[in-house]
Amino acid sequence: MNLSRFGKKLTGPSGVPMLMEDMASAMANGGKDSLLLGGGNPAYIPAMQQRLRQAMAHILDTPGAFEKMVGNYPAPQGDVEFLDALAELFNREYGWGISAKNITLTNGSQSAFFNLFNMFAGEYPDGSHKKILLPLAPEYIGYADVGLTEDFFISFKPEIEFLEPHLFKYHVDFDALTITDDVGAICVSRPTNPTGNVLTAEELARLSDLAQAHNIPLMIDNAYGTPFPQIIYSDAEPIWNENIILSMSLSKLGMPAARTGIIIANEETTHAITRLNAVTSLAPGSMGARLALELVQSGEIISLSHDVIRPYYHNKALQAMEQLQYELGDLDYFIHKPEGAFFLWIWFRGMPISSQELYERLKAQRVFIIPGHYFFPGLPGEWQHTQECIRINYALDENVVQPGLHAIAETVKAVYGG
Numbered sequence: 001m002n003l004s005r006f007g008k009k010l011t012g013p014s015g016v017p018m019l020m021e022d023m024a025s026a027m028a029n030g031g032k033d034s035l036l037l038g039g040g041n042p043a044y045i046p047a048m049q050q051r052l053r054q055a056m057a058h059i060l061d062t063p064g065a066f067e068k069m070v071g072n073y074p075a076p077q078g079d080v081e082f083l084d085a086l087a088e089l090f091n092r093e094y095g096w097g098i099s100a101k102n103i104t105l106t107n108g109s110q111s112a113f114f115n116l117f118n119m120f121a122g123e124y125p126d127g128s129h130k131k132i133l134l135p136l137a138p139e140y141i142g143y144a145d146v147g148l149t150e151d152f153f154i155s156f157k158p159e160i161e162f163l164e165p166h167l168f169k170y171h172v173d174f175d176a177l178t179i180t181d182d183v184g185a186i187c188v189s190r191p192t193n194p195t196g197n198v199l200t201a202e203e204l205a206r207l208s209d210l211a212q213a214h215n216i217p218l219m220i221d222n223a224y225g226t227p228f229p230q231i232i233y234s235d236a237e238p239i240w241n242e243n244i245i246l247s248m249s250l251s252k253l254g255m256p257a258a259r260t261g262i263i264i265a266n267e268e269t270t271h272a273i274t275r276l277n278a279v280t281s282l283a284p285g286s287m288g289a290r291l292a293l294e295l296v297q298s299g300e301i302i303s304l305s306h307d308v309i310r311p312y313y314h315n316k317a318l319q320a321m322e323q324l325q326y327e328l329g330d331l332d333y334f335i336h337k338p339e340g341a342f343f344l345w346i347w348f349r350g351m352p353i354s355s356q357e358l359y360e361r362l363k364a365q366r367v368f369i370i371p372g373h374y375f376f377p378g379l380p381g382e383w384q385h386t387q388e389c390i391r392i393n394y395a396l397d398e399n400v401v402q403p404g405l406h407a408i409a410e411t412v413k414a415v416y417g418g
């Protein structure tokens with residue numbers, strides 16, 4: 001097949017397609033012979049599912065509501081009632097003083113990043129080429145392939161703080177961070193996928209100041225963050241100002257199939273995203289918005305996130321940590337302190353094989369993880385962590401996570417010759 005540059009770039013081998021193919025392969029026969037610890041699927045949390053089922057029942061029982069949900073194209077900005085309810089929620093909780101004009105919906109936040117990154121990086125009309133700066137790599141695998149031009153990212157290694165034995169935390173290395181004229185925007189995920197890191201309030205404030213000083217936006221990817229779905233185990237407040245593009249999602253609340261992303265930004269930016277929505281897909285789907293509407297209007301989206309979702313994942317994180325620490329014993333490994341999201345980022349220091357090879361050995365046993373090298377787009381040169389780290393998802397059922405972690409530990413111990 002003869003393809004354009006665009007076609008070649010977006011259809012070639014890369015991390016996200018590999019991940020989605022692993023998921024499909026693992027699920028092909030109902031997932032029976034596979035242990036899928038690679039993907040980013042959220043857990044089935046019974047209390048959340050029950051509440052969403054109730055919301056759907058309410059729609060079905062309300063005359064005309066179902067017909068309205070499926071029968072109309074939404075506005076290109078997204079479902080208007082939902083946008084109003086979100087603006088009210090954020091103003092009530094945080095006094096941001098925003099209106100529905102500061103919000104636009106997208107078909108999942110992934111597609112928002114595709115649009116946003118290509119809006120701020122790539123070729124500019126004056127012939128200059130700008131990049132997206134990732135101040136702390138490793139960063140979300142889903143960013144790596146969305147750039148329509150080459151040389152799309154610039155990223156920086158973190159500082160490493162060693163905590164208890166076998167535990168560490170990354171920090172932004174502000175001494176190394178330089179923002180040159182070819183940076184079009186800064187982006188961080190908080191909590192960070194893949195590490196579970198939660199940038200401190202001070203780190204965020206410094207990044208926000210730097211972005212403002214260079215007249216470029218700071219994008220904060222809040223897919224796991226506060227106030228919903230609140231998969232954060234430390235204290236953290238959301239931040240927003242006219243120079244911040246805050247991205248949120250309904251996926252990790254337990255609704256990834258609804259494909260609902262939420263962008264909160266200044267009006268010029270939301271207007272641009274709305275136009276992109278119209279051009280690329282006429283409008284974002286509104287099933288997710290309609291389903292979540294009463295949760296946002298009542299504020300339950302925040303209480304459920306805090307009281308149901310957060311403890312669920314926190315408990316899973318502690319269990320996974322405990323099992324790994326027991327199984328790995330005194331091997332030379334470190335786990336990034338799990339502060340949020342639902343991944344463990346494990347660094348096998350001095351591992352005799354690469355993380356890619358470890359991935360392949362595990363895949364041969366039908367155990368799926370993600371090798372760490374996919375999470376460093378834009379990092380110049382090699383670094384120990386690109387080759388020695390893996391990401392695992394601990395959100396799933398215990399009958400997947402437990403044997404999966406066991407298989408990983410046994411395989412790694414064999415690799416080290418223990």
Ligand SMILES: Cc1ncc(COP(=O)(O)O)c(C=O)c1O
Pocket residue numbers: 040107108109110111140142189192193221223248249250251256259260261
């Ligand atoms: C950090 C991060 N950002 C964005 C997304 C995209 O999520 P969605 O498109 O489901 O909103 C994901 C999905 O896993 C993610 O982990």
